[in-house]
Amino acid sequence: MRIRADLRAAQEHAWDGIGQAGSWWSGAERVAIASETRHAVRCELCAARRETLSPAMVAGDHSSLGTLPAAAVEAIHRIRSDSGRLSGQWYHQALDGGLSEEQYVELVAIVAVVVAVDTFRTAVGVSPLDLPHPHDGAPTRIRPRGARHGIAWMATLAPEDRTAEDPDLYREHPGPRERYGANIHLALSLVPCAMMQWWDMFECMYLTSPTMRDFGHEYRAVTHAQMEMLAARVAALNRCHY
Numbered sequence: 001m002r003i004r005a006d007l008r009a010a011q012e013h014a015w016d017g018i019g020q021a022g023s024w025w026s027g028a029e030r031v032a033i034a035s036e037t038r039h040a041v042r043c044e045l046c047a048a049r050r051e052t053l054s055p056a057m058v059a060g061d062h063s064s065l066g067t068l069p070a071a072a073v074e075a076i077h078r079i080r081s082d083s084g085r086l087s088g089q090w091y092h093q094a095l096d097g098g099l100s101e102e103q104y105v106e107l108v109a110i111v112a113v114v115v116a117v118d119t120f121r122t123a124v125g126v127s128p129l130d131l132p133h134p135h136d137g138a139p140t141r142i143r144p145r146g147a148r149h150g151i152a153w154m155a156t157l158a159p160e161d162r163t164a165e166d167p168d169l170y171r172e173h174p175g176p177r178e179r180y181g182a183n184i185h186l187a188l189s190l191v192p193c194a195m196m197q198w199w200d201m202f203e204c205m206y207l208t209s210p211t212m213r214d215f216g217h218e219y220r221a222v223t224h225a226q227m228e229m230l231a232a233r234v235a236a237l238n239r240c241h242y
Helices: 005-018 027-042 044-050 070-085 088-096 101-124 192-205 224-237
Strands: none
Touching: 005 027, 005 101, 005 192, 027 070, 027 101, 044 070, 070 088, 070 101, 088 101, 101 192
Protein backbone atom coordinates (compact mmCIF):
# COMPACT_ATOMS: atom_id res chain seq x y z
CA MET A 1 0.00 0.00 0.00
CA ARG A 2 1.39 3.39 -0.98
CA ILE A 3 1.47 5.82 1.92
CA ARG A 4 1.49 9.55 1.21
CA ALA A 5 4.90 11.10 1.76
CA ASP A 6 3.48 13.95 3.86
CA LEU A 7 1.60 11.48 6.06
CA ARG A 8 4.69 9.38 6.64
CA ALA A 9 6.75 12.47 7.43
CA ALA A 10 4.15 13.86 9.85
CA GLN A 11 3.97 10.62 11.79
CA GLU A 12 7.74 10.23 11.93
CA HIS A 13 8.13 13.82 13.11
CA ALA A 14 5.57 13.35 15.89
CA TRP A 15 7.14 10.02 16.86
CA ASP A 16 10.65 11.43 17.07
CA GLY A 17 9.25 14.31 19.14
CA ILE A 18 8.22 11.89 21.86
CA GLY A 19 11.89 11.40 22.70
CA GLN A 20 12.51 15.13 23.15
CA ALA A 21 12.11 16.86 26.50
CA GLY A 22 8.65 18.38 26.64
CA SER A 23 7.12 21.13 28.72
CA TRP A 24 6.43 19.01 31.82
CA TRP A 25 8.06 15.59 31.19
CA SER A 26 11.67 14.75 30.29
CA GLY A 27 12.53 12.86 27.11
CA ALA A 28 13.06 9.65 29.10
CA GLU A 29 9.71 10.09 30.87
CA ARG A 30 7.93 10.77 27.58
CA VAL A 31 9.33 7.58 26.07
CA ALA A 32 8.26 5.72 29.22
CA ILE A 33 4.72 7.09 28.72
CA ALA A 34 4.75 5.80 25.14
CA SER A 35 6.00 2.40 26.30
CA GLU A 36 3.35 2.20 29.03
CA THR A 37 0.67 3.13 26.49
CA ARG A 38 1.53 0.02 24.50
CA HIS A 39 1.83 -2.07 27.63
CA ALA A 40 -1.64 -1.02 28.84
CA VAL A 41 -3.24 -3.09 26.07
CA ARG A 42 -2.13 -6.25 27.90
CA CYS A 43 -3.09 -5.12 31.42
CA GLU A 44 -5.32 -7.66 33.19
CA LEU A 45 -6.80 -5.06 35.54
CA CYS A 46 -7.85 -2.88 32.61
CA ALA A 47 -9.41 -5.88 30.88
CA ALA A 48 -11.37 -6.79 34.02
CA ARG A 49 -12.59 -3.21 34.49
CA ARG A 50 -13.88 -3.01 30.94
CA GLU A 51 -16.22 -5.92 31.65
CA THR A 52 -17.89 -4.24 34.64
CA LEU A 53 -20.65 -1.69 34.93
CA SER A 54 -18.21 0.72 36.59
CA PRO A 55 -14.38 0.55 36.61
CA ALA A 56 -14.51 1.41 40.33
CA MET A 57 -16.01 -2.03 40.98
CA VAL A 58 -12.65 -3.73 40.35
CA ALA A 59 -9.73 -3.05 42.70
CA GLY A 60 -6.14 -3.95 42.00
CA ASP A 61 -2.87 -2.75 40.55
CA HIS A 62 -2.06 -2.15 36.93
CA SER A 63 0.43 -4.42 35.27
CA SER A 64 2.98 -1.68 34.63
CA LEU A 65 6.59 -1.34 33.61
CA GLY A 66 7.25 0.42 36.90
CA THR A 67 9.18 3.46 35.68
CA LEU A 68 6.48 6.14 36.11
CA PRO A 69 4.52 7.47 39.11
CA ALA A 70 1.43 5.44 39.97
CA ALA A 71 -0.88 8.35 39.09
CA ALA A 72 0.66 8.57 35.63
CA VAL A 73 0.32 4.82 35.09
CA GLU A 74 -3.36 4.95 36.11
CA ALA A 75 -3.98 7.84 33.73
CA ILE A 76 -2.22 6.14 30.81
CA HIS A 77 -4.05 2.85 31.29
CA ARG A 78 -7.50 4.41 31.67
CA ILE A 79 -7.02 6.78 28.72
CA ARG A 80 -5.74 3.94 26.55
CA SER A 81 -8.23 1.26 27.52
CA ASP A 82 -11.41 2.91 28.86
CA SER A 83 -11.46 6.56 27.85
CA GLY A 84 -15.23 6.60 27.33
CA ARG A 85 -15.83 6.32 31.07
CA LEU A 86 -13.40 8.91 32.40
CA SER A 87 -15.01 11.44 34.73
CA GLY A 88 -14.23 14.69 36.45
CA GLN A 89 -13.96 12.84 39.74
CA TRP A 90 -11.41 10.45 38.25
CA TYR A 91 -9.46 13.39 36.81
CA HIS A 92 -9.25 15.14 40.18
CA GLN A 93 -8.14 11.89 41.79
CA ALA A 94 -5.26 11.84 39.30
CA LEU A 95 -4.29 15.34 40.40
CA ASP A 96 -4.61 14.36 44.05
CA GLY A 97 -2.30 11.44 43.25
CA GLY A 98 0.49 13.79 42.24
CA LEU A 99 -0.07 14.74 38.59
CA SER A 100 -0.26 18.40 37.70
CA GLU A 101 -2.88 19.39 35.15
CA GLU A 102 -0.06 20.35 32.78
CA GLN A 103 1.55 16.91 33.15
CA TYR A 104 -1.83 15.30 32.53
CA VAL A 105 -2.40 17.26 29.30
CA GLU A 106 1.06 16.45 27.93
CA LEU A 107 0.54 12.79 28.86
CA VAL A 108 -2.77 12.74 26.96
CA ALA A 109 -1.04 14.09 23.85
CA ILE A 110 1.66 11.41 23.97
CA VAL A 111 -0.90 8.63 24.43
CA ALA A 112 -2.91 10.01 21.51
CA VAL A 113 0.12 10.08 19.20
CA VAL A 114 1.10 6.52 20.11
CA VAL A 115 -2.41 5.14 19.63
CA ALA A 116 -2.87 6.96 16.31
CA VAL A 117 0.47 5.88 14.84
CA ASP A 118 0.26 2.29 16.09
CA THR A 119 -3.34 1.90 14.88
CA PHE A 120 -2.50 3.33 11.47
CA ARG A 121 0.47 1.03 11.00
CA THR A 122 -1.55 -1.99 12.08
CA ALA A 123 -4.28 -1.04 9.62
CA VAL A 124 -1.92 -0.79 6.64
CA GLY A 125 -0.05 -3.96 7.62
CA VAL A 126 3.38 -2.64 8.61
CA SER A 127 5.35 -3.21 11.78
CA PRO A 128 5.06 -0.78 14.71
CA LEU A 129 7.81 1.77 15.06
CA ASP A 130 10.51 1.20 17.62
CA LEU A 131 10.25 3.52 20.59
CA PRO A 132 12.20 6.73 19.97
CA HIS A 133 15.53 7.31 21.65
CA PRO A 134 15.17 9.63 24.65
CA HIS A 135 17.19 12.83 24.39
CA ASP A 136 18.74 14.77 27.21
CA GLY A 137 17.30 18.05 28.38
CA ALA A 138 15.01 19.40 31.06
CA PRO A 139 11.31 20.21 30.64
CA THR A 140 10.69 23.90 30.04
CA ARG A 141 7.85 24.05 32.62
CA ILE A 142 6.32 27.06 30.87
CA ARG A 143 2.59 27.51 31.42
CA PRO A 144 0.74 29.91 29.10
CA ARG A 145 -0.05 33.12 30.94
CA GLY A 146 -3.48 33.38 29.37
CA ALA A 147 -4.67 29.88 30.27
CA ARG A 148 -8.02 29.96 32.06
CA HIS A 149 -10.37 27.49 33.72
CA GLY A 150 -13.92 27.35 32.48
CA ILE A 151 -14.90 25.00 29.65
CA ALA A 152 -12.98 21.85 30.64
CA TRP A 153 -11.55 19.96 33.59
CA MET A 154 -8.19 21.62 33.02
CA ALA A 155 -7.34 25.18 32.04
CA THR A 156 -7.28 26.03 28.33
CA LEU A 157 -5.74 28.76 26.21
CA ALA A 158 -8.26 30.46 23.91
CA PRO A 159 -7.07 32.38 20.84
CA GLU A 160 -8.04 35.71 22.39
CA ASP A 161 -5.98 34.91 25.51
CA ARG A 162 -2.86 33.87 23.65
CA THR A 163 0.14 36.13 24.33
CA ALA A 164 3.12 36.93 22.14
CA GLU A 165 5.17 34.55 24.28
CA ASP A 166 3.06 31.55 23.24
CA PRO A 167 3.78 29.51 20.10
CA ASP A 168 1.71 29.77 16.94
CA LEU A 169 -1.42 27.77 17.78
CA TYR A 170 -4.26 29.45 15.93
CA ARG A 171 -4.90 31.28 12.70
CA GLU A 172 -5.40 34.55 14.59
CA HIS A 173 -1.61 34.66 14.75
CA PRO A 174 0.13 34.91 11.36
CA GLY A 175 1.59 31.53 10.58
CA PRO A 176 0.97 28.19 8.89
CA ARG A 177 -1.75 26.89 11.24
CA GLU A 178 -5.45 27.32 10.51
CA ARG A 179 -7.05 26.29 13.80
CA TYR A 180 -9.77 28.66 14.86
CA GLY A 181 -10.13 27.75 18.54
CA ALA A 182 -12.98 25.23 18.65
CA ASN A 183 -13.31 23.29 21.90
CA ILE A 184 -11.53 20.32 20.32
CA HIS A 185 -8.60 22.61 19.49
CA LEU A 186 -8.54 24.00 23.02
CA ALA A 187 -8.39 20.56 24.65
CA LEU A 188 -4.58 20.34 24.74
CA SER A 189 -3.87 24.07 24.65
CA LEU A 190 -2.64 24.27 28.25
CA VAL A 191 0.57 22.70 26.91
CA PRO A 192 1.06 24.41 23.53
CA CYS A 193 3.96 22.22 22.39
CA ALA A 194 1.96 19.08 23.14
CA MET A 195 -1.02 20.53 21.29
CA MET A 196 1.08 21.22 18.21
CA GLN A 197 2.72 17.80 18.32
CA TRP A 198 -0.71 16.16 18.16
CA TRP A 199 -2.53 18.53 15.80
CA ASP A 200 0.27 18.88 13.26
CA MET A 201 0.17 15.10 12.83
CA PHE A 202 -3.59 14.70 13.17
CA GLU A 203 -4.45 17.26 10.51
CA CYS A 204 -2.21 15.43 8.07
CA MET A 205 -3.97 12.16 8.90
CA TYR A 206 -7.41 13.84 8.63
CA LEU A 207 -7.96 17.37 7.31
CA THR A 208 -7.15 20.94 8.28
CA SER A 209 -10.00 23.14 9.51
CA PRO A 210 -10.49 24.95 6.17
CA THR A 211 -10.42 21.77 4.06
CA MET A 212 -12.72 19.98 6.50
CA ARG A 213 -15.40 22.56 5.72
CA ASP A 214 -14.72 22.71 1.99
CA PHE A 215 -17.37 20.29 0.84
CA GLY A 216 -16.93 21.28 -2.81
CA HIS A 217 -13.57 19.52 -3.03
CA GLU A 218 -12.18 16.17 -1.91
CA TYR A 219 -8.64 16.20 -0.59
CA ARG A 220 -8.16 12.53 0.26
CA ALA A 221 -8.67 9.15 -1.40
CA VAL A 222 -11.89 8.87 0.61
CA THR A 223 -14.67 11.46 0.61
CA HIS A 224 -15.74 13.76 3.41
CA ALA A 225 -18.80 11.58 3.96
CA GLN A 226 -16.75 8.38 4.11
CA MET A 227 -14.33 9.93 6.60
CA GLU A 228 -17.14 11.13 8.85
CA MET A 229 -18.87 7.75 8.70
CA LEU A 230 -15.66 6.04 9.81
CA ALA A 231 -15.11 8.66 12.52
CA ALA A 232 -18.65 8.32 13.82
CA ARG A 233 -18.40 4.54 14.01
CA VAL A 234 -15.06 4.61 15.81
CA ALA A 235 -16.36 7.27 18.22
CA ALA A 236 -19.40 5.17 19.00
CA LEU A 237 -17.31 2.06 19.66
CA ASN A 238 -15.03 4.06 21.95
CA ARG A 239 -17.96 5.79 23.68
CA CYS A 240 -16.71 9.22 22.71
CA HIS A 241 -19.38 11.72 23.75
CA TYR A 242 -17.89 14.55 21.70
